[in-house]
Amino acid sequence: MPAAIVGETPSLSTFLKSLKSTDVESSIDLFISLLKRRQIKNSRPCALATAQLLLRVVAATRIRDVQQLIDRISEVGRRLVAAQPREMAVGNIVRRILGVVREVAEEDERDGSLGSGRVSGAASPDPSEARRPFLTKTFSGMSPLGQSVTVPHDFHPRVKTPMIEYTSPPGFDASAEREVKRPVLPSSASYAGLPPVSSLLSLLEDPLARSPIPTPPPGSSPRIQPMGKITESKEKIDVKAEVIDGIKELLDELEVVDNQIAENALDHIHSNEIILTHTSSQTVQKFLMTAARKRKFTVVHAEAYPNNHDETHATIVNGGKKGTGDEEEVDERWKPLTSMGITVILIPDTAVFALMSRINKVILAPHSVLANGSLLAAAGASTIALAAKSHRVPVVVLSGVYKLSPIYPFDTHELIEYGDPGKVVSYEEGEFMDKVDVINPLYDWVDADCVDLYITNLGGCAPSFLYRIVADHYRTEDIDLGGKGSS
Amino acid sequence: MADASIPTPTQEESKVSPAELKKRAKAEKQARRAAQKEQQGVVVNGDNLAAQATEAAPSTPSQLPKVDRPPKAQQQQQKQPKPSSSSQPQAMPVRQRPSQSGAPKPILKKDAPKEDHKQVELFSHLYTQSRHHTFDGVSKDVHPAVLALGFQISSYEICGSSARCVAMLLAFKEAIQAYTTPTGTSLARHLTQHYLSPQIDFLKTCRPISESMGNAIRWLKKLIVEIDPNTPEQEAKDDLCELIDAFIRERIIVTDQAIAASASRQIRDGSVVLTFAKSSIVEKTILQAHANGVSFRVVVVDSRPLFEAKSLATSLMHAGLEVEYLPFSAISHAVKQATLVLLGAHSMLGNGRLMSRIGTAGIAMQAAKADIPVIVCCESVKFSGKVALDSIVLNEVAPAEELLLRQVAKQSDIPEEDGSKGKPSDDAKSEATKVKTMADWKDITNLQVLNLMYDVTPAEYIRMVICEYGSLPPSSVPVVHRLANEGM
Numbered sequence: 001m002p003a004a005i006v007g008e009t010p011s012l013s014t015f016l017k018s019l020k021s022t023d024v025e026s027s028i029d030l031f032i033s034l035l036k037r038r039q040i041k042n043s044r045p046c047a048l049a050t051a052q053l054l055l056r057v058v059a060a061t062r063i064r065d066v067q068q069l070i071d072r073i074s075e076v077g078r079r080l081v082a083a084q085p086r087e088m089a090v091g092n093i094v095r096r097i098l099g100v101v102r103e104v105a106e107e108d109e110r111d112g113s114l115g116s117g118r119v120s121g122a123a124s125p126d127p128s129e130a131r132r133p134f135l136t137k138t139f140s141g142m143s144p145l146g147q148s149v150t151v152p153h154d155f156h157p158r159v160k161t162p163m164i165e166y167t168s169p170p171g172f173d174a175s176a177e178r179e180v181k182r183p184v185l186p187s188s189a190s191y192a193g194l195p196p197v198s199s200l201l202s203l204l205e206d207p208l209a210r211s212p213i214p215t216p217p218p219g220s221s222p223r224i225q226p227m228g229k230i231t232e233s234k235e236k237i238d239v240k241a242e243v244i245d246g247i248k249e250l251l252d253e254l255e256v257v258d259n260q261i262a263e264n265a266l267d268h269i270h271s272n273e274i275i276l277t278h279t280s281s282q283t284v285q286k287f288l289m290t291a292a293r294k295r296k297f298t299v300v301h302a303e304a305y306p307n308n309h310d311e312t313h314a315t316i317v318n319g320g321k322k323g324t325g326d327e328e329e330v331d332e333r334w335k336p337l338t339s340m341g342i343t344v345i346l347i348p349d350t351a352v353f354a355l356m357s358r359i360n361k362v363i364l365a366p367h368s369v370l371a372n373g374s375l376l377a378a379a380g381a382s383t384i385a386l387a388a389k390s391h392r393v394p395v396v397v398l399s400g401v402y403k404l405s406p407i408y409p410f411d412t413h414e415l416i417e418y419g420d421p422g423k424v425v426s427y428e429e430g431e432f433m434d435k436v437d438v439i440n441p442l443y444d445w446v447d448a449d450c451v452d453l454y455i456t457n458l459g460g461c462a463p464s465f466l467y468r469i470v471a472d473h474y475r476t477e478d479i480d481l482g483g484k485g486s487s
Numbered sequence: 488m489a490d491a492s493i494p495t496p497t498q499e500e501s502k503v504s505p506a507e508l509k510k511r512a513k514a515e516k517q518a519r520r521a522a523q524k525e526q527q528g529v530v531v532n533g534d535n536l537a538a539q540a541t542e543a544a545p546s547t548p549s550q551l552p553k554v555d556r557p558p559k560a561q562q563q564q565q566k567q568p569k570p571s572s573s574s575q576p577q578a579m580p581v582r583q584r585p586s587q588s589g590a591p592k593p594i595l596k597k598d599a600p601k602e603d604h605k606q607v608e609l610f611s612h613l614y615t616q617s618r619h620h621t622f623d624g625v626s627k628d629v630h631p632a633v634l635a636l637g638f639q640i641s642s643y644e645i646c647g648s649s650a651r652c653v654a655m656l657l658a659f660k661e662a663i664q665a666y667t668t669p670t671g672t673s674l675a676r677h678l679t680q681h682y683l684s685p686q687i688d689f690l691k692t693c694r695p696i697s698e699s700m701g702n703a704i705r706w707l708k709k710l711i712v713e714i715d716p717n718t719p720e721q722e723a724k725d726d727l728c729e730l731i732d733a734f735i736r737e738r739i740i741v742t743d744q745a746i747a748a749s750a751s752r753q754i755r756d757g758s759v760v761l762t763f764a765k766s767s768i769v770e771k772t773i774l775q776a777h778a779n780g781v782s783f784r785v786v787v788v789d790s791r792p793l794f795e796a797k798s799l800a801t802s803l804m805h806a807g808l809e810v811e812y813l814p815f816s817a818i819s820h821a822v823k824q825a826t827l828v829l830l831g832a833h834s835m836l837g838n839g840r841l842m843s844r845i846g847t848a849g850i851a852m853q854a855a856k857a858d859i860p861v862i863v864c865c866e867s868v869k870f871s872g873k874v875a876l877d878s879i880v881l882n883e884v885a886p887a888e889e890l891l892l893r894q895v896a897k898q899s900d901i902p903e904e905d906g907s908k909g910k911p912s913d914d915a916k917s918e919a920t921k922v923k924t925m926a927d928w929k930d931i932t933n934l935q936v937l938n939l940m941y942d943v944t945p946a947e948y949i950r951m952v953i954c955e956y957g958s959l960p961p962s963s964v965p966v967v968h969r970l971a972n973e974g975m
Contacts, residue, residue, distance in 0.1 A: 350846030354878035380816035
């Protein structure tokens with residue numbers, strides 16, 4: 001099904017194909033070089049490739065103990081991140097897979113320590129005491145995260161907060177109490193949606209007790225069931241199989257993320273709206289298409305010259321699926337919005353401010369979202385967001401959770417990648433290129449206060465809430481991949 | 488600037504086969520236009536066009552009645568025949584036309600009503616005038632100098648509010664010299680009404696006239712009316728020409744120097760000056776500051792589709808300045824380094840807002856947000872009594888094709904690819920399978936392309952306006968307008 005050119009230029013699809021045949025180490029090297037050469041770029045391809053590669057890595061690793069697996073994944077992850085630190089999706093996926101491993105490991109340990117005596121779902125103080133020696137290390141490491149998770153909930157944990165910092169058992173008390181306070185939990189937890197991968201809450205809870213919590217991603221249900229089975233049958237968990245399941249689930253999530261985001265479309269787009277968007281994002285196209293099935297509106301599309309305008313034009317003319325590299329989905333027909341009766345107005349980036357007074361909503365697709373609610377998006381996004389802010393136009397950002405990075409933008413400048421100046425001025429103009437500094441930044445940093453709403457695959461949330469979702473998806477010990485790492 | 492040669496369609500005749508092709512395409516288009524005009528009941532010069540079309544393309548008579556695309560495509564044919572000419576390096580990339588590359592497609596696809604769908608509804612009030620690019624239908628009264636100017640303006644060879652104003656006045660000078668008062672009337676009464684008006688009307692069809700041109704025309708009309716009827720004709724004409732020269736000198740040339748001198752004092756050692764598009768005053772200011780020995784850096788931001796700033800960057804580069812050149816999408820990065828934003832103006836509106844090349848508002852907004860002073864350099868001749876709240880009501884819509892052209896020219900491989908697939912023309916049948924490009928935008932229903940010329944920058948983003956009367960806050964613009972343009 002892929003087009004003919006795939007064979008020649010290395011891209012995501014060639015990489016994924018080669019993944020099956022080549023051995024792990026050379027696959028890693030290949031991915032690193034593809035990343036470095038920007039032959040795999042943008043969040044989604046990077047995330048997909050990372051997940052697939054780590055799946056291979058996990059499958060190929062012989063593990064005697066979980067720590068070894070964690071070390072291996074973080075070692076590979078470190079190399080990948082170092083190859084292209086600005087593709088944050090790579091790091092995000094590595095972190096989430098590490099989270100999967102850790103979760104599996106903890107369940108394993110818990111099962112081991114609890115033995116066969118454990119029947120009920122609620123964690124009683126006694127078993128927690130019994131496994132304390134095992135868990136002290138990870139638990140104390142997680143205490144800051146634990147606080148950030150517990151604080152928003154209610155006053156119960158707040159009372160215990162000081163104790164959490166000293167010892168672990170109170171934490172278990174808190175968890176036990178939360179088990180009792182079940183009715184409160186699902187509502188707040190479902191806000192974050194409890195994605196397939198671990199959250200602190202799920203860590204503290206019993207896997208059995210967790211299953212009633214609504215888990216929106218369709219991929220998550222298959223995993224919980226086998227786990228419950230395993231726990232019930234009191235066998236030792238097959239760590240590797242569990243981790244592979246977790247990664248597959250992550251891949252499933254990457255596949256359905258656009259659809260999940262698009263499900264929210266009708267809640268946000270009403271008839272006769274004028275919506276401004278930017279770049280050729282697949283997520284945004286899907287979102288708009290979903291809305292277009294029911295409602296008529298107008299889309300004003302800024303073209304993102306000079307880095308993305310060709311793709312943007314292609315998207316407008318031929319529909320959402322872009323042909324840049326990831327052809328493996330090419331069979332899925334993406335109708336252009338225009339064919340669904342939606343008026344699409346193409347404008348150059350310069351006209352954004354002029355038109356903003358008539359725009360009802362701005363929909364942006366980020367490159368990555370940072371933990372404080374700010375985001376990195378294609379160059380020009382900052383102007384759009386600012387213009388929207390000055391016209392009091394709501395800015396909606398559509399982002400899969402995989403784009404959500406636990407990084408705080410202390411220095412926004414270093415997050416920006418600079419692209420090929422030849423796209424701005426042709427290299428044929430030798431003297432100009434020689435004497436004038438031609439600069440072509442690829443990304444813009446948009447502050448959190450310019451964004452009104454994030455729509456992730458878990459639902460909508462305010463930018464100020466994103467840190468919670470970060471806390472739910474990444475372990476503190478994994479946040480700093482480059483540094484001391486896991487252990 | 489006004490002395491570029493008149494581009495004439497007759498140049499086509501000298502070429503052999505490509506010219507023939509183009510002629511055919513042109514004839515087809517004229518036929519289309521004629522057909523549209525007939526449909527709309529506007530018989531301005533439809534017959535004329537159709538007649539010309541038939542004689543221009545006798546070999547393809549069957550194609551004539553067929554209208555395959557909306558006839559809005561009013562491009563610049565007179566430029567088309569010489570794409571390799573280096574005399575207008577700036578205008579050429581924008582002026583190329585994708586649809587003329589192949590033979591005309593004999594497929595009846597869209598009717599004239601479709602035309603409306605290609606106009607953005609919000610701006611429907613701005614589409615009223617289609618741009619004039621040929622001699623057809625031009626009133627015989629239009630002086631050749633004005634004719635040439637009109638084509639130069641419509642092809643952006645003369646671009647910019649003050650340049651257009653100066654060029655217009657110079658052309659009017661020639662026109663006035665060529666004028667003879669008919670017997671039985673006086674120059675003061677006849678000249679404006681019957682001679683100057685058609686010239687102005689013609690210029691208006693080439694591109695909507697700028698505020699500076701409007702102010703100059705108002706001044707000139709007033710001047711003509713005030714001429715003593717007893718003055719001998721030649722003397723009156725000489726007087727007029729002298730006064731026009733004085734106007735250009737006082738209101739534009741010397742003014743520019745004064746503004747440049749004043750604004751260049753805002754540039755200090757170590758400054759980083761950010762500017763957008765191309766303004767002759769800003770260029771003068773920067774060069775003046777450079778000549779004064781100030782060491783500073785210039786960041787030039789450019790935009791599609793005109794890429795005006797490139798020539799600014801080139802001239803600054805040749806002057807030995809340190810120049811940085813960024814695309815419009817990068818303005819947040821440009822603003823990060825800048826210490827001063829210098830902007831030119833198309834017009835300063837009565838409510839203190841700045842009307843300038845589209846994109847200026849975005850720059851001013853980013854700069855104002857970063858607390859970087861935004862300074863507008865503007866001659867008082869560009870001050871206007873009009874007011875506007877947004878960029879919608881007062882604006883100019885340029886032909887949407889201009890937005891596509893460069894990109895199409897750049898991806899020249901696409902038609903080749905199509906060719907290798909062996910179906911360059913019959914995309915109507917295989918519409919579902921063929922990968923369309925932006926060049927086909929007219930065939931795609933619901934797709935519109937908007938190419939605005941100006942936007943309006945809110946007054947709160949502007950720290951200072953420098954004009955020849957001094958430096959003012961934007962709120963003082965109406966005062967100066969009264970003083971300069973109405974009080975004289």
